[in-house]
Amino acid sequence: MKKIFFLSFFLLTALTTYAQQALWGGAPVVSPEIHDDNTVTFRLKAPKAVKVQVTGDFLPPIPIQTPRGVWDAAGIADLKEGKDGVWEYTTPEPLGPELYSYSFIVDGLKMLDPANVYINRDVATVTNIFIIDGGRADLYKVNDVPHGTVRRMWYNSPTLKKERRVTVYTPAGYETSGKRYPVFYLLHGSGGDEEAWMALGRTSQILDNLIAQGKAEPMIVVMTNGNAAQEAAPGESKEGFIVPTMTPQDSKEVNQGAFETAFPDVVKFIDKTFHTKADKHHRAIAGLSMGSFHSGNISRLYPDMFDYVGLFSGTPNTKSNPDVPAYADFDGRLKTQFAKKPALYYIACGRTDFVYKSVTDYRKLLDTNGYKYEYYESDGGHIWRNWRVYLTEFAPKLFK
Amino acid sequence: MKKIFFLSFFLLTALTTYAQQALWGGAPVVSPEIHDDNTVTFRLKAPKAVKVQVTGDFLPPIPIQTPRGVWDAAGIADLKEGKDGVWEYTTPEPLGPELYSYSFIVDGLKMLDPANVYINRDVATVTNIFIIDGGRADLYKVNDVPHGTVRRMWYNSPTLKKERRVTVYTPAGYETSGKRYPVFYLLHGSGGDEEAWMALGRTSQILDNLIAQGKAEPMIVVMTNGNAAQEAAPGESKEGFIVPTMTPQDSKEVNQGAFETAFPDVVKFIDKTFHTKADKHHRAIAGLSMGSFHSGNISRLYPDMFDYVGLFSGTPNTKSNPDVPAYADFDGRLKTQFAKKPALYYIACGRTDFVYKSVTDYRKLLDTNGYKYEYYESDGGHIWRNWRVYLTEFAPKLFK
Structure with a gap:
């Protein structure tokens, strides 16, 4: 009976990792990456995309005129395609301490960041979130x-x-x-x-x-x-x-x-x-x-x-x-x-x-x-x- | 003082709806739609996409040979593009009672269904879920x-x-x-x-x-x-x-x-x-x-x-x-x-x-x-x- 080892869940780990990589290709990208100076890099692997953007409340808002007043929509920035179809955008300035939300827009289609499991629902919209440390955001x-x-x-x-x-x-x-x-x-x-x-x-x-x-x-x-x-x-x-x-x-x-x-x-x-x-x-x-x-x-x-x-x-x-x-x-x-x-x-x-x-x-x-x-x-x-x-x-x- | 009406949150509603429609275009699609016979239609508005697929555990699994054994990956089905860039897939057969999970794949990129806020995280993967009534699934x-x-x-x-x-x-x-x-x-x-x-x-x-x-x-x-x-x-x-x-x-x-x-x-x-x-x-x-x-x-x-x-x-x-x-x-x-x-x-x-x-x-x-x-x-x-x-x-x- 000594032959039965307790490897079943380690085996599972190996299988899952292998299967996921086989299906979705290679190591996952890191996104968002918060750098030491509090600039933030967003990454998405999308080799077939023509245009990849990020939208979120860390970007300057876009005022939209509506019949009943002005509405501030979340700003938008373009990612650039780099090696292996990984698109990237780094904020030009450090972000201040805050809990931010964002989504990607791939060829016009809004989607979550697959590298970030942290999300919030606001009414019927789901977005990713991240926190920049410091000040009030530490609360x-x-x-x-x-x-x-x-x-x-x-x-x-x-x-x-x-x-x-x-x-x-x-x-x-x-x-x-x-x-x-x-x-x-x-x-x-x-x-x-x-x-x-x-x-x-x-x-x-x-x-x-x-x-x-x-x-x-x-x-x-x-x-x-x-x-x-x-x-x-x-x-x-x-x-x-x-x-x-x-x-x-x-x-x-x-x-x-x-x-x-x-x-x-x-x-x-x-x-x-x-x-x-x-x-x-x-x-x-x-x-x-x-x-x-x-x-x-x-x-x-x-x-x-x-x-x-x-x-x-x-x-x-x-x-x-x-x-x-x-x-x-x-x-x-x-x-x-x-x-x-x-x-x-x-x-x-x-x-x-x-x-x-x-x-x-x-x-x-x-x-x-x-x-x-x-x-x-x-x-x-x-x-x-x-x-x-x-x-x-x-x-x-x-x-x- | 009677001029101050309690309209602020109705105004907010109108503004948000307007702004969202202005940004993302038109009425949202319904997805997943569970029909009376328990067939299910998945829809995604993606006018610029070349290929849209759905993957989930409601589809026949795809066995993947790995060095350590066979792993059942979730099946995949193709959506067809219809009017206004809305892609659609309806299951050929009714689905049995169960809690199912799924994602879309748009030009190779896995994403959540933006019309469905119900999601589960399994380790580092987030997927949408839906339930077909009946039998054990009612529990x-x-x-x-x-x-x-x-x-x-x-x-x-x-x-x-x-x-x-x-x-x-x-x-x-x-x-x-x-x-x-x-x-x-x-x-x-x-x-x-x-x-x-x-x-x-x-x-x-x-x-x-x-x-x-x-x-x-x-x-x-x-x-x-x-x-x-x-x-x-x-x-x-x-x-x-x-x-x-x-x-x-x-x-x-x-x-x-x-x-x-x-x-x-x-x-x-x-x-x-x-x-x-x-x-x-x-x-x-x-x-x-x-x-x-x-x-x-x-x-x-x-x-x-x-x-x-x-x-x-x-x-x-x-x-x-x-x-x-x-x-x-x-x-x-x-x-x-x-x-x-x-x-x-x-x-x-x-x-x-x-x-x-x-x-x-x-x-x-x-x-x-x-x-x-x-x-x-x-x-x-x-x-x-x-x-x-x-x-x-x-x-x-x-x-x-």
């Missing part, structure tokens, strides 16, 4: 610090009459500390879901790092699904492998404030299931774009629920609608919310964001009424790069 | 049943002297039932990690469905990282966005049984952290390929730890090595393990698997010694399709 990396736990779980929403999926981050030590923790509800934008802040927002990495550095309090972060008509992220519900869209909810439910009205369902579930400090002083809510709309509305509708409010790149509903209970009496409810002196009402926006004017108008409204808020303005537009920045700015201000 | 879908919770978390391994990442499934009701649950340790193969059984193995869907149907006991499933030198899956540790390989561990640690020796660390962590039934009768261990090697070795090394053992497409180490404590005294330890009468010792293999002969030899060894085991033989080789089948066969036999 987006997995570092050698204690790591929290991330749960994907389901709760019942009696108000929406459905089971719904939710992503919950608990800080390192949660399972054994015996302590109770404050809770931060973090909401996504239109087209997003309960995965968006994890994947695109790097929430677990940012919280792990901020907490390890002593910059943020240990806290639970709850990432809900803001589409009232949807149970879960695409692919994670009984709807199956549907094509993600920007408006998965029917407009009736959105216009009637269904998500906002039902929000206490998830708060109750979290307080019942986790070791929380279950009071207003230990609850925060923030969101981006549609999540900002939701966060403003929810905190106004339930003025005793959240002491910290963050509006990233968006504004609440400011149009009173007496027929929709969630949106009735805007003026009176906002007055009540601010009479209760929120610990923090925080607004953040990019200077070139298409919502900049509406955010400015909303700030004027608050100023006119003497309602206090903090404001953070950044470069850039309606992009995840900004929302990660806003999270790193907002989280350290909570529960202090 | 791989998210159905309208109670869903468990999936945690990605970290534990300390004093033996390996590192923090290590682990994926833990707890069944629906775990958080509120007040009950204790049995634990099933489920190990991946070479090149895999603590994400493999979740993504490629559809473990949470399979367990949700089997438990809801009353076919499997509610249980905790623990998916460890079997690479002793590795803290976590690629991209999830301080190593950053490394390129995944088939052998992330150094061979020294593998040959010395480091993972097997350290296994009690994770068992202790799980029993401390979760509501477990912390005894041999309520613990199972199974794995595929390298994970089968590990499961056999661990259950033999710690004969009082696991009452249920599953070896999927692989065999344990059968070569005694007195210099390596984990691998010493094979005969004596195996005798001890079987003298304690395991509730189930289960072996599964595909008829065309390259490990078939070594599995047959190991079964002969067990037969010769009168050691009882159950055996399940399937069609096909060393592939995830089989490992999902084995999980659906094995899990219902546990803790009964």
Whole structure:
């Protein structure tokens, strides 16, 4: 019986490597290659291609005039063909610290980099990602610090009459500390879901790092699904492998404030299931774009629920609608919310964001009424790069 | 103030859709389209391409002769160009119920289907997936049943002297039932990690469905990282966005049984952290390929730890090595393990698997010694399709 060696998985390795090389030819190229000076080389082996380009947010954006405003599309650069059909492009300048996304375009066809398995989905688009170290971007990396736990779980929403999926981050030590923790509800934008802040927002990495550095309090972060008509992220519900869209909810439910009205369902579930400090002083809510709309509305509708409010790149509903209970009496409810002196009402926006004017108008409204808020303005537009920045700015201000 | 409408995210929708169409041209194609008769059409818009193919495990495999045996590569079929540069291929026959994976090949270049955001990573290769309903494949879908919770978390391994990442499934009701649950340790193969059984193995869907149907006991499933030198899956540790390989561990640690020796660390962590039934009768261990090697070795090394053992497409180490404590005294330890009468010792293999002969030899060894085991033989080789089948066969036999 000594003849039976434990080589089966080494054999598998050899076979797979051999078979892959036989099929796809030679050693794989390295891409992206981040050089010591933070210039980056992108490579693609495409011997039959006529034109190979790379598009991504590390390149100067291309403004596109649309009927409703200017939209910044990702820039494009050409790769040059070198030896063995390997095309190559190196950034002329070092890239600053950031999490970047990119794709290749081969003869007009957008495709992922086959040498890079790290990808993010943003609504229905999948792109590759890479990180340039340093500065704030170090918060987006997995570092050698204690790591929290991330749960994907389901709760019942009696108000929406459905089971719904939710992503919950608990800080390192949660399972054994015996302590109770404050809770931060973090909401996504239109087209997003309960995965968006994890994947695109790097929430677990940012919280792990901020907490390890002593910059943020240990806290639970709850990432809900803001589409009232949807149970879960695409692919994670009984709807199956549907094509993600920007408006998965029917407009009736959105216009009637269904998500906002039902929000206490998830708060109750979290307080019942986790070791929380279950009071207003230990609850925060923030969101981006549609999540900002939701966060403003929810905190106004339930003025005793959240002491910290963050509006990233968006504004609440400011149009009173007496027929929709969630949106009735805007003026009176906002007055009540601010009479209760929120610990923090925080607004953040990019200077070139298409919502900049509406955010400015909303700030004027608050100023006119003497309602206090903090404001953070950044470069850039309606992009995840900004929302990660806003999270790193907002989280350290909570529960202090 | 009534002029500020809550249109910002609807505007965003319109802008994004417009901008994407402006850039990439026209309505997106539907792919894959699963027809009512379960034939499937694949489509790719590639007006400049000369040749477009689809490759996947729904096509007859291509046997490749390698120096060490025959390897079944995924089959390939040609798409035909139709109107507006949209290429198309429809399967000539309906596809049977299964989770399938595929990629396109455009002028020799492998790429994902841009119309399908559902993808799996297998070691360093990313492919699209789709599911044909029915039969066993319904276990791989998210159905309208109670869903468990999936945690990605970290534990300390004093033996390996590192923090290590682990994926833990707890069944629906775990958080509120007040009950204790049995634990099933489920190990991946070479090149895999603590994400493999979740993504490629559809473990949470399979367990949700089997438990809801009353076919499997509610249980905790623990998916460890079997690479002793590795803290976590690629991209999830301080190593950053490394390129995944088939052998992330150094061979020294593998040959010395480091993972097997350290296994009690994770068992202790799980029993401390979760509501477990912390005894041999309520613990199972199974794995595929390298994970089968590990499961056999661990259950033999710690004969009082696991009452249920599953070896999927692989065999344990059968070569005694007195210099390596984990691998010493094979005969004596195996005798001890079987003298304690395991509730189930289960072996599964595909008829065309390259490990078939070594599995047959190991079964002969067990037969010769009168050691009882159950055996399940399937069609096909060393592939995830089989490992999902084995999980659906094995899990219902546990803790009964």
